[in-house]
Amino acid sequence: MASPLNSTGFSDALVILGAAGLVIPAFARAKISPVIGFILVGLLVGPSGLGALVPSYPWLYHITISDPHAIEPFAEFGIVLLLFSIGLELSFKRLWSMRRLVFGTGAAELIGSGLILGTGLHLLTDVAWTGSFALGIALALSSTALVLPIAGTSSPVGRTAFAMLLFEDLALVPIIFILGALGPMAAAGGWMGFARVGGGAILTVAILFVGGRFFLPKLFAQAARTKSPELFLAASLLVVIAASLATTAAGLSPIVGALIAGLLIAETNYHSEVEVMTAPFKGLALGVFLITVGMSVDLGAILANWGSYFLAIVGVVAIKALVTFGLLRLAGIRGGVAAETGMLMGSPSETTLIVLGAAGQAQLLAPGLASFWQTVTAIGLTITPLLALLGKRAAKRIERRQGDSPEASIPEEGPGTVVIGFGRVGRMVCDMLKVHGQPYVAVEADIDAVKAARADGYPVIFGDVVRPELVDRLNLGRARALILTMDDPVLSVALTRRVRGWVPDLTIIARARDTAHAAELYKAGASDAVPETLESSLQLAEAVLTDLGVAVGPVIVSIHEKRAELRQEIKAAADLEVAPRLIRARLSKD
Structure with missing residues (x-):
């Protein structure tokens, strides 16, 4: 009686399970749909792929579908x-x-x-x-x-x-x-x-x-x-x-x-x-x-x-x-x-x-x-x-062809504050700007989010800031501040560095995932970088203190002091990495 380990069905099952174990994580890591990976595996192990070579190379039987x-x-x-x-x-x-x-x-x-x-x-x-x-x-x-x-x-x-x-x-x-x-x-x-x-x-x-x-x-x-x-x-x-x-x-x-x-x-x-x-x-x-x-x-x-x-x-x-x-x-x-x-x-x-x-x-x-x-x-x-x-x-x-152009939505005298990214964080920032009567324009790359925001009365334009020509047209030279709220660490650092080179005096406030990302943003030229982990910790501490009966006024003061202290630490860490590069650059010029 033949062993089930040597059966054709068992061999084919191993090939399929092996393909699933390799294709799904490999293609997910490469941000490619596993759909195409499975199809390519079928081409490879099928009758017109490696399966056609089994008569000449019998060992291929174990990695093909018979x-x-x-x-x-x-x-x-x-x-x-x-x-x-x-x-x-x-x-x-x-x-x-x-x-x-x-x-x-x-x-x-x-x-x-x-x-x-x-x-x-x-x-x-x-x-x-x-x-x-x-x-x-x-x-x-x-x-x-x-x-x-x-x-x-x-x-x-x-x-x-x-x-x-x-x-x-x-x-x-x-x-x-x-x-x-x-x-x-x-x-x-x-x-x-x-x-x-x-x-x-x-x-x-x-x-x-x-x-x-x-x-x-x-x-x-x-x-x-x-x-x-x-x-x-x-x-x-x-x-x-x-x-x-x-x-x-x-x-x-x-x-x-x-x-x-x-x-x-x-x-x-x-x-x-x-x-x-x-x-x-x-x-x-x-x-x-x-x-x-x-x-x-x-x-x-x-x-x-x-x-x-x-x-x-x-x-x-x-x-x-x-x-x-x-x-x-x-x-x-x-x-x-x-x-x-x-x-x-x-x-x-x-x-x-x-x-x-x-x-x-x-x-x-x-x-x-x-x-x-x-x-x-x-x-x-x-x-x-x-x-x-x-x-x-x-x-x-x-x-892009049907969306509004930036020139049509940004006044010539300047946009006030430019908010890039109109997700959960961007909408909250715009709400607070509106409450305090500060003019602003938001930029969003998702056309569905743009249409929904416009329907709600927000001044949002469609555009992808990955394209340098769009950033050029935002009239940032006359803006009062640039706020980056998108959840893309690499893009936010690159955009901060690019804008800081064009507009040295512009206030740039960026959302950061953590303190390491905040340090990168400071090195790129951000005026302020707000780590999400830091803010959530401070909010948790504030809630704990107020629930324990501590007066609200002293709690708010201590939270502000702690926030300023932590930001200074992040900036100092960023400066320690930037300073040696500046010294080397000056020495090379001399």
Whole structure:
């Protein structure tokens, strides 16, 4: 009997776990999405990577995946858990608020992109209308498994993309049944079968919603009373699996059941705990899915026909991005968000592979044609993180072009005080300036924060101080003070040094993370640096003394004295490092 340690499944599991252990921390440290790391691992260990060298170098067997199809069920489970986690972040109220984007823009994007792609393929090739329709709809789908982990669901891009992706997930099952009915081998009663399955699916979803509203709070309450994390996790996975099995039995996709399960749990008091419990499983299973995507890319076939693949990918991405951008603009979404969402939604989806398989089974597509577009889909999934980067760059350019210029908001006689950064700290500073009648202008690089601040009446302009030309236009030579509140230590030191060189007499007050950062700011030329750790300690001491019954007046005086003493110590430490450099500079001049 063979040892389980020598089995193919055990070897593949070690490769996957090793990849997760290396890819996630390495790419997180480099501030790169682990999505692309897992796909590259799949390329490396797959049949067209190191796996092709196993016959010549048998030792490579232990660091490659021998049977790519064996891990596909785990990849599908990863997608199920991903949709479940998305459901946890939602609520029925939020879904209702998104109905216009889901059933309006989402439907228009899928149908419009599908019709344009299908018509183009029919005109450029000899594929029949039914086959072209199947291809167009398949390629119009976008990847939920990749887009949402990249964009999230709380950002404007993530919310917009999620609305359209939600419609695509709901439309997947009708698409598959319609393709079966259009196939030449479809039975005469295909539409009746479709109606029967549709009715059963609606009934199943209704039972899940009603039963979940009644049953889930009681289930999780019992699990919580046991105070056993293992039982709580088991209950969470049981709900996901049961809902997925129910929708699968009804003819729906299992991801629909997972999404419904997440939505139902999101309405309970236990959604935060469930989200924390299932997060590790979701990340690992999603990594397995991404590895299978990388393994499906045949490098040899791509190199042999790179021109055809290049044109196919560029055409699909361009059409989908333009259609999405145009529809979002018509829906009132601002240009930067529309551009970034369009690029992110440009590549095909993992569900594209499902639709292509259904079209092949219905004999709407020849096997060779289906294989070509499956490879195009795999490449498209692989480049999705790159499309996301291009979308962010395009969004920044559009937002800068549409945002107010600094000259339009800063008076010629001077801006008074310039506050760079309008987050939590910057808003508080501006509030206090306003209370005491001090004129000011704030600068913020997040366009959403700018729009929200303007709506509240704050004089905030859009701009990124990383660009030297923006700082040049702030008219700091006529300003009374510059306040730096952004939470970026490197940028705040660099900006302090740059401005101090231009405007030697300007008062520069900077937010510092700690005393070491404050010393760096003083060395760079800051008039005052306020360490967050120092201020929190002083506030704590003030609260303790007043609660102990010490008079408020003496407490405030002692706090001010202590603050001044500590600042002098920080400045002295900074001067001790600066003085030797100044002496060496003078000696070199002499």
